[in-house]
Amino acid sequence: MTRLMWFRTDLRVLDNPALMHSRRDDDEATLAIYFVTEKQWQQHDLGDRRTNLMKQAACNLRESLDGLGIPLLILNKETFKDSSEALLEIMERFDIxxxxxxxxxxxNERHRDIELGQWCKANDVQVNKFHDQCIVPPGDxxxxxxxxYRVYSPFRKAWLRLKKDYIEAPSAAPSQQDMRTISHDIRDYWAEKNWAPDFIHDALWDPAEDTAHEQLKEFLDKEGLQYHEQRDIPELDATSRLSFYLALGVLSPRQCIYTAWQPNGCLLSGGETGLDNWINELVWREFYRHLIVAYPELCKHRAFRPDYENIPWRDSAGDFERWCKGETGYPIVDAAMKQLLDQGWMHNRLRMVTAMFLTKHLLIDWHKGEKFFSEHLVDADLASNNGGWQWSASTGADGAPYFRIFNPVTQSERFDEQGHFIARYLPELNSLSPKARHFPDDKARKACAYPEAIVEHKAARQRALDTFKSMEN
Structure with missing residues (x-):
């Protein structure tokens, strides 16, 4: 008899509850499996860079598991349906x-698991499921x-009450397995069928588990205590950038919160302001996951607020293309979009600025921006991406009121005071004074070959206010 560990969005050996349960004793052999489902990932709007990193992370995981004597089979299947069929065949063939x-x-993942669970029940295969993406399971x-909860603040208070300033320590790696417990038939099949995914090493992102832990420790040792003061300044490398590792499951939320909780006086709130703020961001991430379970229509990209489902968005392919390319004529917006295209990542403050610019200044459907972000972000995941976009578009849970419309110039002056971030991604504006970089005049634009503003702020703001207000009638 054999146990099978199915890896999904949890590509790590440390603090992996399903893996630990698979290796809870040495009485039965443990095998592991992972499916590369590129067609399905594309249907879910994950871009080439993200899928490349997922394949690299899977290969890293296989090396780690080899060291523990746990063979990982990586199979290339196009869709979830294909992978489920392959999984059933393997479980039947090897008497899992x-x-x-x-x-x-x-x-989609939940429906897949329900159907699989029905087969397992009919075939006397025990199924054990674990929560690793949330500290508090959705529904609790x-x-x-x-x-x-539909609003974040009371959700956070309830979350803190339930946890009572206690976070369980992350689990270590599972015990090493003696490969002799695995039959020759299984080992031969795993060796024969195993697929070596083609991937390109990314110069900016290393999806290694060791790298993730080093980055977590370095952030908390250096920037963590100043996080509340520096987190909104895009020029500084003051955010953790750990969202990438969380999205791939190379790092768990519990590892992050526990590692911050210790130097925070073993407090989840009321300790160091910087660490409190960072823990708060992780709870936000959890809130969005609770929402997609409670309101599954969000997974179908429906507006959380039904009254805003039919906003008369502008259908302007040209304006959307200028936003995508970072050619709106608003330097902070354009620099942020250039960062996204270059790095596969964008500073969180600028995610709000660019999303609100698209949905309020250009009055273009948030679904288009959500899809574009998902296709380009290395840390894209549906819950956080959808939650952030609906917040900015004022259509979501705890969304910004429709009359809150960021002035991109004011945001630029406040958070990129000297225009250093702008100059980094828009080098054509380097010759301008820091003050002029935020919104160059006509003469400076011509001299720098920088485009005219796509829209005038005051007029665009009024258009958005009128449009959203009309939805209340």
Whole structure:
């Protein structure tokens, strides 16, 4: 009898509850499997850079598991349906007695797991499921009316009450397995069928588990205590950039929060302001995951607020293309979009600025921006990306009121005071004074060959206000 560990969005050996359960004793052999489903990933709007890094992370995981005597089979299947069929065939062929995995919360993944669970029940295969993407499992926090929380602040208070300033320590790597416990038939099949994914080493992103832990420690040792003061300044490398590792599951939320909780006086709130703020961002991430479970329509990209489902968005392919390319004529917006295209990542403050610019200044459907971000971000995941876009577009849970419209010039002056970030991604503006970089005049634009502003702020703001207000009638 053999146990099978199914890796999904949890490409790590440390603090992996499903993997630890698979290796809880040495009585049964443990095998591992991972599916590369590129067609499915493309249907879910994940871009080439992100999928390349996922394949690299899977190969890194295989090396780590080899050191533990746990063979990982990587199979290339186009879709979830194909991978489920392959999984059933393998479980039947090798008399798998137990299937272990960590839960994914998106609706397609949940439907896949339900169908698989029905087969396992009919075939006497025990299924063990674990939560590793949330400290508090979705559904465990309810209002006094037994409803899911729709607003972040009371969700956070309930989350803190439940945790009571205690975070369980992350688990270590599982014990090493004696390969002799695995039959020759299985070992031959794993060796024969194993697929070596083609990937390109990314110069900017290393999806290695050791690198993730080094980056976590370095952030908390250096920038963590000043996080509340520096987090909004894009010129500084003051954010953790750990969202990339969390999105791939190379790092767990518990590892992050526990590592911050220790130097924070073993407090989740009320300790060092910088660490409190960073922990708060991780709870935000958890909030969005609770939402897609409570409101699965979000996975279908429906507006959280039904009254804003039919906003008369502008259909301007030209304006959308200028936004995508970073050619709007608003330097902070353009520099942010250039950063996204160059790095596969964007500073969080600028994610809000660019998203609000598209949905409010250009009055273009947030779905288009959400899809573009997902295709280019290395840290894209549906819950956080959808939550952030609906916040900016004022259509979501705890969204910004429709009358809150960031002035991109004011945002630039406040958070990139000297225009250093702008100059880094728009070198044509280097010759301008720091003050002029925020919004060059006509003469400076011509001299720098920088485009005219795509829209005038005051007029665009009024258009957005009128449009959103009309939805209330």
């Amino acid at each position: 007695s137990e299937l272990n995995y960590n839960l994914e919360y998106e609706i 926090l309810k209002t006094q009316n037994d409803d899911p």
